[in-house]
Amino acid sequence: MTDRPPLRLPRKASPGQERNNANLNAKFGRAVTKPVLQPGYHPDLRPDGLAFYLFGAAHAVSQVRAGGALPQALSKVFGQFAVQAGSRGAISDLAYRCLRRLGTTSALVAAMTSKQPEPPMLHALLCVALAILCDEPAERGYEEFTVVDQAVAACASHPDMAHAKGMVNAVLRRFLRERNAMLEQVMVQPEAAWNFPLWWIDAMQAAYPKHWQAILRTSNQHPPLTLRVNRRHGTVADYLHLLEQAGMAAQQIGPYAVRLAQAVPVTHLPGFEQGQVSVQDAAAQLAAPLLDVQDGMRVLDACAAPGGKTGHLLELADLDLIALDSDPVRLTRVQENLTRLQLTAQLKAFDAQGAVWWDGQPFDRILVDVPCTASGIVRRHPDIRWLRRKSDALQLATLSARILDNLWQMLAPNGKLLFVTCSLWPQESEGQAAAFALRHQARRLDAPGQLLPQSHTESDHDGLFYALFQKTE
Numbered sequence: 001m002t003d004r005p006p007l008r009l010p011r012k013a014s015p016g017q018e019r020n021n022a023n024l025n026a027k028f029g030r031a032v033t034k035p036v037l038q039p040g041y042h043p044d045l046r047p048d049g050l051a052f053y054l055f056g057a058a059h060a061v062s063q064v065r066a067g068g069a070l071p072q073a074l075s076k077v078f079g080q081f082a083v084q085a086g087s088r089g090a091i092s093d094l095a096y097r098c099l100r101r102l103g104t105t106s107a108l109v110a111a112m113t114s115k116q117p118e119p120p121m122l123h124a125l126l127c128v129a130l131a132i133l134c135d136e137p138a139e140r141g142y143e144e145f146t147v148v149d150q151a152v153a154a155c156a157s158h159p160d161m162a163h164a165k166g167m168v169n170a171v172l173r174r175f176l177r178e179r180n181a182m183l184e185q186v187m188v189q190p191e192a193a194w195n196f197p198l199w200w201i202d203a204m205q206a207a208y209p210k211h212w213q214a215i216l217r218t219s220n221q222h223p224p225l226t227l228r229v230n231r232r233h234g235t236v237a238d239y240l241h242l243l244e245q246a247g248m249a250a251q252q253i254g255p256y257a258v259r260l261a262q263a264v265p266v267t268h269l270p271g272f273e274q275g276q277v278s279v280q281d282a283a284a285q286l287a288a289p290l291l292d293v294q295d296g297m298r299v300l301d302a303c304a305a306p307g308g309k310t311g312h313l314l315e316l317a318d319l320d321l322i323a324l325d326s327d328p329v330r331l332t333r334v335q336e337n338l339t340r341l342q343l344t345a346q347l348k349a350f351d352a353q354g355a356v357w358w359d360g361q362p363f364d365r366i367l368v369d370v371p372c373t374a375s376g377i378v379r380r381h382p383d384i385r386w387l388r389r390k391s392d393a394l395q396l397a398t399l400s401a402r403i404l405d406n407l408w409q410m411l412a413p414n415g416k417l418l419f420v421t422c423s424l425w426p427q428e429s430e431g432q433a434a435a436f437a438l439r440h441q442a443r444r445l446d447a448p449g450q451l452l453p454q455s456h457t458e459s460d461h462d463g464l465f466y467a468l469f470q471k472t473e
Helices: 015-028 050-065 070-080 085-100 102-112 120-134 144-156 162-177 179-186 190-194 198-207 212-219 236-245 284-290 308-316 328-341 392-408 430-440
Strands: 226-229 250-252 257-260 277-279 298-302 320-325 346-349 363-369 411-421 443-451 464-470
Touching (some): 050 085, 050 120, 085 120, 102 190, 144 162, 162 179, 226 236, 236 257, 277 308, 284 308, 284 411, 308 328, 320 328, 328 346, 392 430, 411 430
Parallel strands (some): 298 320
Antiparallel strands (some): 226 257, 443 464
8 A cells, every 4th residue: 555545534523623623724724625726827937947836836735735635636736737747746846845844834834924824825835935945955956045036926926825925035034044043943843843743743652652753754754766676577686787787876675676876757767668677665565475476376456556566466476366446547557557567467446345346266365455544654645644633543444354354255265365554553553463363263474564664774665564364264
């Protein structure tokens, strides 16, 4: 589940919760209503200029604060404002950077303004600009006064924000004058210091009292580009040689995993279009080998989209494989990946809680990457922390238990089921695995268990949990 949009659960808040949410919305600039631009509006800005990038990123961030997932918010921005291919990366970079710093920048805005900036996109614009200025000069990518000038231009270009261009100018220039003092002032707030909601910080500290700070620090770092080498095309050493010839520095960090020193578009990777490599986090690459698949086995990859683990399984053996996912649109990504890898599988668009799709023939192996809070992959998806609520873990654990129970009946005697989740919360990981083993008297085999997110020279991966079971009946 390392490349999955956040699953949002329907919920109705109590009156007390509604009051508390309103207070939090005011503190962190959360949009109470969906921020909608005037119909047909298009900014009169250079499509390859920083002002346009700031405008686009602010629009996306304001959509996230209203409850939308960042990938979908960016897609809307690209379509609504006809963003050129060359500008999409810059807008995305600013939006992701802002969400990794949203606790800090929201606290800065609150400290330097007398009331909540309106509309919500104005607050987002200030946060995007401040996220750049919070970086050290060598890491900003833009001159500080250029950021101020272009933020003012972006503000002035929008009829709903033009009135506030003087305020934007004053806030950003004040921050430049008082940068160290302002940061020191707001960093006493845990949300500003760690860039996570307070409930998340408290829950992480309770779950991992010795490691919570390292987990949060790693979760705020920019993730690497990690590749999985297709063993049908050669070895890791072979591919590292190709990268060296292409002038791309890289290092092996797993049996099939290669981490690039500098991320590049996948179209620039040697052999990517021919299926020599795929993009996949090093921790996610552990799933397929754990199932010990052999030629001819009947295998189910449940909750399969976008297909990274599906492809890896088929790279390891010739299988009769079904890729199951409830989202037919996301299944198209599975097919695209398989086509590029020149591999085949049966794709079925059904809910893993049901059995109408099953022909009654048992599976030798089942891989189930259950829906979860995705708390272990927030360095790749920084919007998740701002979209989740504390109650989500219990609701998703209940859903995952139903999926696991349903699929267990489809496993052949002596078959193996691998339970995977990209959550760090114990109730979704070890707690779920222990309860499942007890319910079904399942034999638990060796597996990594809880992997915490790491960002080191030799170990660089997301936070995933693995539990491997065998049916003994």
